[in-house]
Amino acid sequence: MVNSTDRTKQPRTGSAATANPAVFCATKQTLLQEFSDAAYCLTVLHQEKFEGVIRDDPRVAQFDQAIEQARLMKDRAKHAYLIHAGEHGCITANQNV
Numbered sequence: 598m599v600n601s602t603d604r605t606k607q608p609r610t611g612s613a614a615t616a617n618p619a620v621f622c623a624t625k626q627t628l629l630q631e632f633s634d635a636a637y638c639l640t641v642l643h644q645e646k647f648e649g650v651i652r653d654d655p656r657v658a659q660f661d662q663a664i665e666q667a668r669l670m671k672d673r674a675k676h677a678y679l680i681h682a683g684e685h686g687c688i689t690a691n692q693n694v
């Protein structure tokens with residue numbers, strides 16, 4: 598529970614937010630969500646390929662190209678997040694990717 602007098606957990610505005618962008622950064626949150634979505638897609642494709650292997654589905658090789666594309670999208674999203682966080686200084690210790 599957040600104590601209303603605990604100002605350290607409340608979003609800051611103005612110069613305080615500029616001085617410490619780790620408090621809240623909408624761009625960081627967006628990029629982190631895009632990375633999360635891309636990682637989830639990659640996981641789903643791996644799961645579907647695995648299930649295809651178990652069923653001995655001859656189409657299982659078709660997953661390889663989709664998996665490679667999903668891996669590239671995940672890597673691009675991770676890179677965009679890390680570049681932004683490094684330049685903006687809004688990464689926190691518990692958000693390392």
Ligand SMILES: [Zn+2]
Pocket residue numbers: 618622623624625681682685686687
């Ligand atoms: Zn930022």
